[in-house]
Amino acid sequence: MTETEAQNLRDDYLNRLDAAIAELPWRVANELRRGIAEELDGLDATAVRERIAQLGDPAKIAEAAGDEAASAPPAPIIVVAPAPAPLPVFWAKPAMVDTKWFAIVGAIALGFGTFVFPIGGWVIGMALVTSSRFWRRWEKAVAILLPLPVCLLVLLVSFLGVLWQGPVPSSGSGASNPLLPSGIALWHTSILLAFYTIPIGAAWLLWRLRGREAPLR
Structure with missing residues (x-):
């Protein structure tokens, strides 16, 4: 075949x-x-x-x-288990800057660290406050920059006082008005007022924390 x-x-x-x-x-x-x-x-x-x-x-x-x-026995059915769902956000451990106690420590350091460590304490407190997310930007700016307008206001008053007082008379030609403080005294006063205004800004930050339990986004 x-x-x-x-x-x-x-x-x-x-x-x-x-x-x-x-x-x-x-x-x-x-x-x-x-x-x-x-x-x-x-x-x-x-x-x-x-x-x-x-x-x-x-x-x-x-x-x-x-x-x-x-x-014949039926073929085995392979069931693929779904991946576990991610844990809710509230279970995640917040970052240190997102905790309320960090904000409180920052405000206290800003207000009272200045008296313990005059320049460094204020710088550390300012760094902590600006790092925290429990305040808005304008709130941080008000607390940190509050001494500046106070200092400028007192300096302006002192400048106007010096102009009002006029030139210092020469020896034997009379004395300046004793009711008006000298320019140096007003300068020192402006520095002291600005220095003591810092705790007011820190206290205002603590007051703004009322009712805030989560950082601002």
């Missing part, structure tokens, strides 16, 4: 097999068809006829495959 005859035998058998396994599940039918086609491939006509005789009727092969598929 020729190769053409062998191919005709294979095609005829596989066509009958396709019709028989049409009702089977796709996976079962596909594997069965592929396996039989591989067994018949490359054989001559005689060998193909013998192998077809061994395989038997395609209808019986499909019936046996259907029974086997029905009795």
Whole structure:
């Protein structure tokens, strides 16, 4: 027999097999068809006829495959557990600058650190206050810059007082008005007032903390 005859035998058998396994599940039918086609491939006509005789009727092969598929245990279903949801924000530990106690310490350092450590205490307190997020920017600016307008106001008053007092008279030509303080006295007064205004700004910051339990965003 020729190769053409062998191919005709294979095609005829596989066509009958396709019709028989049409009702089977796709996976079962596909594997069965592929396996039989591989067994018949490359054989001559005689060998193909013998192998077809061994395989038997395609209808019986499909019936046996259907029974086997029905009795097989179902494939396990793999359930992928979802990733755990992130913890709510309120469980996260806040940064140190986002705590209320940090803001309180900063206000106290600004107001009273100046008296303990005149320049450095004020700088440290200012750094703590500006780092905290419990105040708005304008509140920080008011507390920190409050001594500046006080100092400027007193200096302006002192300047006007000096102008009002006039030039210091020469020796023997009279004395200045004793009711008006000297320019040096007013200068010292402006410095002291600005110095003691710092705790007022710190107290105002503490007052603004009323009812604030979370940092401002």
